[in-house]
Amino acid sequence: MSDSRLFHPVRLGDRHIENRIVLPPLTRSRATSDGSATELMREYYAQRSGAGLIIAEGTVVTPQASAYANVPGLFTDEQINAWRPVVEASKRVGNAVYCQLWHVGRQSHSSVQPDGLPPQAPSPVAIKGFSYRSPEGRIPYETPRELTTDQIKEIVQAFGTAAANAAKAGFDGVELHGANGYLIEQFLDDGINFRTDEYGGSLENRMRFLFEVLDAVTEQLPANKVGIRFSPSSDWMDAIDSDKRTLFSTVIRRLNNYSLAYLHLVEPGIAGSTNAAKSDDSIPTKELAAHFDGTVIVTGGHDKESAEELIKSGVADLVGFGRLFISNPDLPERFRLNAPLAELNSHGLYGGTERGYTDYPRLDSRFL
Numbered sequence: 001m002s003d004s005r006l007f008h009p010v011r012l013g014d015r016h017i018e019n020r021i022v023l024p025p026l027t028r029s030r031a032t033s034d035g036s037a038t039e040l041m042r043e044y045y046a047q048r049s050g051a052g053l054i055i056a057e058g059t060v061v062t063p064q065a066s067a068y069a070n071v072p073g074l075f076t077d078e079q080i081n082a083w084r085p086v087v088e089a090s091k092r093v094g095n096a097v098y099c100q101l102w103h104v105g106r107q108s109h110s111s112v113q114p115d116g117l118p119p120q121a122p123s124p125v126a127i128k129g130f131s132y133r134s135p136e137g138r139i140p141y142e143t144p145r146e147l148t149t150d151q152i153k154e155i156v157q158a159f160g161t162a163a164a165n166a167a168k169a170g171f172d173g174v175e176l177h178g179a180n181g182y183l184i185e186q187f188l189d190d191g192i193n194f195r196t197d198e199y200g201g202s203l204e205n206r207m208r209f210l211f212e213v214l215d216a217v218t219e220q221l222p223a224n225k226v227g228i229r230f231s232p233s234s235d236w237m238d239a240i241d242s243d244k245r246t247l248f249s250t251v252i253r254r255l256n257n258y259s260l261a262y263l264h265l266v267e268p269g270i271a272g273s274t275n276a277a278k279s280d281d282s283i284p285t286k287e288l289a290a291h292f293d294g295t296v297i298v299t300g301g302h303d304k305e306s307a308e309e310l311i312k313s314g315v316a317d318l319v320g321f322g323r324l325f326i327s328n329p330d331l332p333e334r335f336r337l338n339a340p341l342a343e344l345n346s347h348g349l350y351g352g353t354e355r356g357y358t359d360y361p362r363l364d365s366r367f368l
């Protein structure tokens with residue numbers, strides 16, 4: 001066994017996994033137009049099955065939850081059936097495969113909404129300073145429609161149904177996407193959520209949607225098969241709150257009531273899929289991780305050495321490697337052997353064929 005801490009077994013929810021290397025959820029837009037997983041996706045995840053934990057890309061819980069074409073879903077029988085061979089190919093002895101459940105809220109656009117109307121969100125507040133990536137180019141975000149309380153309840157139930165569907169597809173668990181300014185965070189942030197009913201105003205009310213979703217999901221799956229992801233220091237997609245330190249400290253402490261599989265934290269300095277300057281009020285990951293009683297995953301710009309230090313210091317139990325795992329499908333083996341790492345090709349990150357997706361080479365035989 002390697003003396004690297006990354007290759008020490010660790011407990012994750014209801015099981016032990018053989019290493020602490022995580023393939024985090026990475027949107028790659030290779031599903032069919034109706035949101036079904038494909039053979040190309042099966043190959044992609046199979047190539048990266050050396051990760052102790054695979055968290056499959058953001059998977060939408062309703063047709064309204066999507067922002068772009070060719071992202072997968074988990075709300076139809078066809079989608080469940082299409083995921084099964086992908087999940088089977090991702091599994092090997094000693095790893096776990098989770099699915100990230102996703103609703104983008106106001107980050108969608110009328111051009112991809114089933115009814116052709118602007119997307120839904122907690123409040124009718126448009127995203128400023130960013131633009132929507134349409135097939136014709138960048139265009140302004142629209143002012144979203146405010147969700148009614150009945151519509152909120154429907155979305156909560158959709159998350160629960162998607163969790164049950166994930167189990168039917170063979171996933172070992174699910175992760176709730178509470179990061180990157182998507183719907184769950186839109187309810188949390190007081191710079192986005194201006195509601196005056198039970199879902200807005202006080203911090204207690206703004207947390208209500210998250211914990212109703214969590215309750216719906218844990219009615220379908222044991223809590224130790226459920227994780228959640230946050231990006232507490234990011235204002236990507238205009239995700240603004242007047243006091244994110246209090247917000248996320250409070251949320252994380254309350255999560256301890258659930259005995260979840262893990263808490264997944266995105267490091268400061270990560271804006272969506274890219275690096276960004278850390279703000280002066282960034283919250284150290286160490287500070288927030290200390291509030292959580294269970295397993296912590298940290299993702300965001302790490303290499304092998306910095307990941308080792310995170311684990312050694314006790315900040316993280318597992319570490320996610322996004323861009324490195326895209327360009328190095330056998331990343332765990334390269335880490336084990338201290339082999340060179342391939343560079344990322346920006347072509348094909350979002351949509352396309354096998355180019356920039358499944359065509360990255362494995363290690364040269366001289367390193368094996």
